[in-house]
Amino acid sequence: MSMNSTGRPTSANQQNKVNAAALLPDEPLLFEVGRLDSSGVDLPEVQIDNSFLGGFERQEKLQLHGLSEPETMRHYVRLSRLNISIDASIYPLGSCTMKHNPRLNEQMARLNGFANIHPLQPINTVQGALEMIEQLADWLMKLTNTPAISMSPKAGAHGELCGMMAIKAAHDANGQSERNIVLVPESAHGTNPATAAFLGYQVRSIKANENGTVDVSAVIEAMDENVAAIMLTNPNTCGLFEPDIIKIADAIHDAGAYFYCDGANFNAIMGIVCPGDLGIDAMHINLHKTFSTPHGGGGPGAGPVVLSEALAPFAPVPFIKKGGDNITLVEHVEDSQSLGRLTAFHGQTGMFIRSLSFILSHGIDGIEQVAKDAVLNANYVKVKLEGEFSLPFGNQHTMHEVLFDDSFLAGTGVTTLDFAKAMIDEGFHPMTMYFPLVVQGAMLIEPTESESKYSLDNFCQKMLELAKDAKVGNVERFTNAPMRAPRNRIDETLAARKPILKWVKEE
Amino acid sequence: MKYTSEHEYVKIEGDIGTIGISEHAQNQLGDIVFVELPEVGKSFSKGDEIAVIESVKAASELYAPISGIITQINEQLDIDPALVNSSPEDKGWIFKIKLSNASELDELMDEEAYASHIG
Amino acid sequence: MRYLPHSDNERQQMLNSIGIDCVDELFASIPKSAIKQGQFDLPNHKGEFLVAQHLGDLAKKNLSANDVPFFIGAGAYHHHVPASVDHLIQRSEWLTAYTPYQPEISQGTLQALFEFQTQVATLMGMDIANASMYDGSTATAEAALMAKRITRRKKIILSGGLHPQYRDVVHTYLDNGKDLITLDSTPDGQGDISSQIDEQTAAIIVQTPDYFGSLRDVKQLADAAHEKGALLIVVITEIISLGLLEAPGNLGADIVVAEGQSLGNSLNFGGPYLGLLATRAKFTRQLPGRLCGQTIDSAGRRSYTLTLSTREQHIRREKATSNICTNAGLCALAFSIHLTLLGGTGLTKLAKLNHKMARELANELQKNPNIKLLNNSFFNEMVVRLPKAAEQIVNNLANKNILAGMPLSRLEPDNRQVENLLILAATELTSSKDIKTLCQALREELL
Structure with missing residues (x-):
């Protein structure tokens, strides 16, 4: 042991390598630190008579724990420190587009005239809000070159539901209700088949070719008179632009079916390609991906859907109508062919403000640059890593994300999961793993346009070190990882076998 | 003991078949966390989806290897689904079926054939 | 750039x-x-x-609820959000984190979700709650689908007191109202639900306080449903009411769904909000949406993780319980922080204050002989009959910078019976002065 002059040990003990553990203490549950009679809000104690409560009052006191304001601050600040975030680290989750969330957006959404207006106020008292939605809608339609949009879907999957319902409504209106099959490539997001099945469609899977894309011949082969639609992600989940997409759209339309495009990866092509020019009939846009609204630990999202001329009449209510000086809101189906209503009120207005703030800040020149930088960054990561990592579809340029498989780990005893957990020890959020399903042990890296060259160089250097370490047999670095995170590897099996879904007071 | 190419086994005692998944299958699925059991008294045809076996990251359907009526289910799996991992061909059996067409058994693999099937 | x-x-x-x-x-x-x-x-x-x-x-260009006497409710409510709530949810670690798929570096979000689930289940008197959904209306539709899966029956009955937009969302989700019985919407009653329940009924859906603000007898409805083997789904759009009113779970509800906006979330012109969904433990595997569960890490420490994800779309794909991918994470966090600040005692005080202001509003309105209160019971919202069309009066008052409530014709333009009806809500933000201003303005309109 080395001692300094005052007798204190100065050398770090190998076992105490847990970083900054003193600043990351465990936080007890609210129910352990709180009290049933504690409160952090001052409210008057008022007496009420119960003559209008119909005899339905609570029989027993509400058993909810409370905290004073300082304790509340401490509880949630301490908890927050156990999270990784984009502000603190590169978050290269493929297909999730974890880009910077500008704080101007947050400020704009909190303006009194936006945050404190009620969805059912008289229309002439919310003209500014409707104008704001109209401006965002206009940008989204122009960027996609489509004639119609539904703003109400609450998230990407909700947008998919909206688009596919519009397709179903169109077939019903055209006397084509017997069409019961939806074509979905194997590489699709899980929401695609789930949405199709939700609407009663059978899912017919389409295989990708050896380049990781879908051939028009595969679509034609799968086509028959019962096919209602194809659901295709473009750029696809392997990070590749579908080269046959226009031919696929033609083939689909020739057969009387519709083309649903999953717009999760719009970040790669906005300002460069208009999906409407490719022949799509419906596409949702994840505002929380492409247009920077914060993910917030899992929502809220927002998933407006652009629609072709053919599907526009079937859009859900509500939608905005511009006439003269006033903007009106069509809230009722009445005699129209609208598919109905997908949510109460008018959609994720708070997210619209943030997105419009992002869009106006970038302008069309900035939006095009976003796509170019996102693609540049992904390709830069690809060339930096391809020497040690393995590309499943040969050496081709990629779009905004780069896909590796696990063949570079063959024989090392390290799995994709282990590798991801070791990345945590280097201070990174791991990439998307085991998705898309078409690739063995997939690793899907999407750096986004927000990462600087410095950040990418640092990331790639650490990734190369890890790959080399795996190959030379330093297996424990991976199988024991993470060792420097607030938790070691978490037992998900136990969680699923014996579900504990809420706190229960110990007897 | 007879096997299907989908890794279910059937153990025959009289006209009752005990059905579960093979050692190989449990190994492939990883930690099993839940088994969705069929209802006793329900009849199934060969090939029908009859139960679901879930691991943390996957859900796999179990298809009826033979036709018949469910006579018994392994309720122990509700409490301890890990039995399918630890003892798939004994304590981790899933359900018992009263055979309605014994000739279907001829279409199944014997142990040797199954062993070569999984290679 | x-x-x-x-x-x-x-x-x-x-x-x-x-x-x-x-x-x-x-x-x-x-x-x-x-x-x-x-x-x-x-x-x-x-x-x-x-x-x-x-x-x-x-x-x-918009008229803010903060700046004028304000009485609109009908599924979204103007409440105070403590300053610390909005500060906390803007911390980078909450705001800019993704869904906690890597539990080792997401324990903050996960523990907060676990606490949220516990709070929601406790509030509703149920065994379990999920980690939130898009909003109350979509949660209601998901609950109807869940009831169909559990009972393997087809028919769903909607009470006439269900918010009309919730009714429309359920209608859209259930294949354009297939096997859906929708009872008439009237402030006087919810329609004769009991006579509609039969052996094909999966569930009845009842809102309380209902769309008109009236309180419903959950216990009686639960008994009527259970007698035929159907489930009772209770819908709540004003979650503050549970500070004062009995938890639906204690009255026999099988699934409780709610709009959680009133806690922690501003009006935001209709979104983002958060849906709550709670149920009995035996229905856990039929729950849609994300769930967080407790477990341990390899060092044996208590930890949290998303769990039972085989129900979800990214694993089951076309066999998933729902196509839902996101929850309303940050809105759920705001809800949870606000509820933590309140505690049970604070929520009860808040609910009492809401009820007190609503009683004051009702009393003042009734002083005008031209205004008739239609409720026998309410929490913080009520319907009154005016001598002429409510929409015109609301618009006139808006021009005088008073947001006087919502004319029922807004949501049901074809229903002539509701043309003269106005629905008004009061909350802790409603002052006696606001009420006097409103009543004076109404007197002038109804001369």
């Missing part, structure tokens, strides 16, 4: 590393005919203050 880190020099260095001259080469796999030709009719980038001015001008 302030959000893009690369200098042109760096871009060139990166292109050199890739071995190309121009970034356009990276887009070479895109067919030529797919590339946008010509210019977009859209403006170029703007500095921060210009964007702030533009959006600020739009915001100023």
Whole structure:
């Protein structure tokens, strides 16, 4: 042991390598630190008579724990420190587009005239809000070159539901209700088949070719008179632009079916390609991906859907109508062919403000640059890593994300999961793993346009070190990882076998 | 003991078949966390989806290897689904079926054939 | 461009590393005919203050609930959100984290969700709750689907007191109202639900306080449903009411869904909000949406993780319980922090204050002989009959900077019976002065 002059040990003990553990203490549950009679809000104690409560009052006191304001601050600040975030680290989750969330957006959404207006106020008292939605809608339609949009879907999957319902409504209106099959490539997001099945469609899977894309011949082969639609992600989940997409759209339309495009990866092509020019009939846009609204630990999202001329009449209510000086809101189906209503009120207005703030800040020149930088960054990561990592579809340029498989780990005893957990020890959020399903042990890296060259160089250097370490047999670095995170590897099996879904007071 | 190419086994005692998944299958699925059991008294045809076996990251359907009526289910799996991992061909059996067409058994693999099937 | 880190020099260095001259080469796999030709009719980038001015001008065109006497409810409520709530949810670690798929570095979000689930289940008197959904209306539709899965029956009965937009969402989700019985919407009653329940009924859906503000007898409805083997789904749009009213779970509800906006979340012109969904433990595997569960890590420490994800779309794909992918994470966090600040005692006080102000509003309104209160019971919301069309009166009062409630004709323009009906809500933010201003203005309108 080395001692300094005052007798204190100065050398770090190998076992105490847990970083900054003193600043990351465990936080007890609210129910352990709180009290049933504690409160952090001052409210008057008022007496009420119960003559209008119909005899339905609570029989027993509400058993909810409370905290004073300082304790509340401490509880949630301490908890927050156990999270990784984009502000603190590169978050290269493929297909999730974890880009910077500008704080101007947050400020704009909190303006009194936006945050404190009620969805059912008289229309002439919310003209500014409707104008704001109209401006965002206009940008989204122009960027996609489509004639119609539904703003109400609450998230990407909700947008998919909206688009596919519009397709179903169109077939019903055209006397084509017997069409019961939806074509979905194997590489699709899980929401695609789930949405199709939700609407009663059978899912017919389409295989990708050896380049990781879908051939028009595969679509034609799968086509028959019962096919209602194809659901295709473009750029696809392997990070590749579908080269046959226009031919696929033609083939689909020739057969009387519709083309649903999953717009999760719009970040790669906005300002460069208009999906409407490719022949799509419906596409949702994840505002929380492409247009920077914060993910917030899992929502809220927002998933407006652009629609072709053919599907526009079937859009859900509500939608905005511009006439003269006033903007009106069509809230009722009445005699129209609208598919109905997908949510109460008018959609994720708070997210619209943030997105419009992002869009106006970038302008069309900035939006095009976003796509170019996102693609540049992904390709830069690809060339930096391809020497040690393995590309499943040969050496081709990629779009905004780069896909590796696990063949570079063959024989090392390290799995994709282990590798991801070791990345945590280097201070990174791991990439998307085991998705898309078409690739063995997939690793899907999407750096986004927000990462600087410095950040990418640092990331790639650490990734190369890890790959080399795996190959030379330093297996424990991976199988024991993470060792420097607030938790070691978490037992998900136990969680699923014996579900504990809420706190229960110990007897 | 007879096997299907989908890794279910059937153990025959009289006209009752005990059905579960093979050692190989449990190994492939990883930690099993839940088994969705069929209802006793329900009849199934060969090939029908009859139960679901879930691991943390996957859900796999179990298809009826033979036709018949469910006579018994392994309720122990509700409490301890890990039995399918630890003892798939004994304590981790899933359900018992009263055979309605014994000739279907001829279409199944014997142990040797199954062993070569999984290679 | 302030959000893009690369200098042109760096871009060139990166292109050199890739071995190309121009970034356009990276887009070479895109067919030529797919590339946008010509210019977009859209403006170029703007500095921060210009964007702030533009959006600020739009915001100023709206009449804020904070600035005028305000009485609108009908599924979204104007409550105070403590300053600390909004501060906390804007911390980077909450705001800019993704769904906690990597539990080792997401324990903050996960523990907060576990606490949220516990709070929601406790509030509703149920065994379990999920980690939140889009909003109350979609949660209601998901609950109807869940009831069909559990009972393997088809028919769903909607009470006439269900919020009309919730009713429409359920109608859209259930294949255009297939096997859906929708009872008439009247403030006087919810329709004869009991006579509609039969052996094919999966569930009845009842809102309390209902759309008209009236309180419903949950116990009686639960008994009627259970007698035929059907489930009772209770819908709550004003979650503050549970500070005062009995938890539906204690009265026999099988599934409880709610809009959680009233706690922690501003009005936001209708979204983002958060849906709550709670149920009995035996229905756990039929729950839609995300769930967080307790477990341990490899060092044996108590930990949390998303669990039972085999129900969800990314595993089951076409066999999932729902196509839902996101929850309303940050809104759920705001809800949970606000509820933590209140505690049980604070929520009860808040509920009492809401009820007191609503009683005061009802009393003052009834002093006008031209206004008739239609409720026998209410929490903080009520329907009154006016001598003429409510919409015109609301618009006139809006011109005087009073947001006087919602004319029922807004949501049901075809229903002539509701033309003269106005629904009003009061909350802790409603002052006696606001009530007097409203009543005076109404007197002038109804002369």
